[in-house]
Amino acid sequence: MKTIELLITVAYILCCVGIGIWASKKVSDSTDDYWVAGRKVGTFANSWAMMAALGSGGSILGVNGLAYSAGVPYVFAMYAGAVVGFPFASILVAEHLRDLKVRTVPEYLNIRYNNKALSIIVPIIIMIAMEVYIVAQLKAAGITATYLLGLPYNYAVIITAIIFTLYVSIGGMWAITLTDIIQGILMFTVVMLLSFVVFLNFGSIPDLLTQATTAAPHYGEIKDMSFISYAGAFVVWLIAGCTVPHLVMRVFTSRDGHSAKLSLNYSMIIYAFLIFVGVLAIASAGHVLFPGLKDADTVFLKVMENYLPNAVIRGIAVSAVLAAVMSTTDALILAVSSAAVNDIYKKHIKPDATDKEVVKLSLVFTWVAGLLAIYFALNPPKLLTMLYTAAVGLLGSSLLAPILMGIWWKRTTPIGALWSCIVGGGSYCYLLWFTKMPPLSHVLVSIPLSFVVIVIASSLTAPTDPGIMRRIENVHIRGEEN
């Protein structure tokens, strides 16, 4: 057990819980406060919170592991997709979703389509996909705490999950926003600090890259995969900014549409530094210092141990990795809870539930989602990375066309959206499980298919209720005035 590192990590954890308790005073009985932080989050705060929500354990451990094994071009293609997705989202969805004053993605789809089947299917898809995502994050937390603190894997998973479930359940989106800002700044600082130390030790960036690509020539080359694998990796994450609920929900917290657009883009510049500088320093140093690693995901931890010998700094670094995990997982767990309570219970089971009842039930569902995640993370399924990527691909294939076309194409009908969601999600699952398409390329078929279906089905079915269309039209007109 490493005492100093452990003490610093405990201090960080207590800080997160303290923020949750403080934030709970803001959310007593209001669902708007609980799920969208009262729609009062400014550009600076939201930029860091968005970056932290996207920047998961994968953005620190996974990205360097993937760069180590698959090479820089592949990992940059995948993460460039994630980064570019946010500018697209800022233009195509941010302002309109923010101005509709919804709290969740299904709530937007309910307003736009008012279709019962869609309003049940979408929250279920979101709950399943987000739960898979959470399990993957918890596994990363467990591995980190085991490697750096010497804690048993099971303890690490349980403690991490209980901490973020605790502060989310009591503080809702306010707690997530405040902790995400601290967690975002912490992970950015640690990655930049480590990268700077690495560059300093190698003399210059070109020297480091030359040594790394001499030691492992494949590191700088385009991997022996087809073009569509690269394009698929790019597109899977490109669509995340428009469809993955825990990212879209940050748009709803913005104080206005303009702030939402700016924060989406500022957050990605910060994220680009985290990925670009981090990979060039840490994964490259890994190839020089630790050639032939069996578990590539440990490259960040090994480089960190090598270059940050001070126990205090190492303790802060452990906190930063846990921060990356927690800042994503807390938003994911709120997305699951909001889908269950706001989009199923409030919509279908008890429409006359008061705000106070809904907030109380959200607290219960947050714990249910957290405990389920612990259960699965203690016995993580094999091929977890496959499942986690499938979760993002499933969300994009099911939701991208209904969301985008609902905002921009007046003739999109509820039946069109429903069939697009079913065919997009269904075809993605079929291609993933029953065909041997190249990795990550399935979305290149399922997403175009969902757009074709929405156009054909909408053209053949009854138009949307004029009252709904007036509301959507008003949002576009208000956007024009702003």
Next chain:
Amino acid sequence: MESWFKMRKSDFYCLIVLVILCIISFVPFNSDAKIFGIAIFGWLQGILMFVAPTITILFVIKSKNIGDDKQ
């Protein structure tokens, strides 16, 4: 009745620029050229991470300043 909602001109142009940048970043996919041992394709993807949000911010700020109308 028009089938599409109108988009601000600046948003529309920004969208076109983003699509073009994405396409350009994939052009050197088959090139063997490297800089410091990293394929040009990798560098372009890396640069895209900074260029895309920066350009969008410029469009968003400009659109706010000039009170842009719709396409």
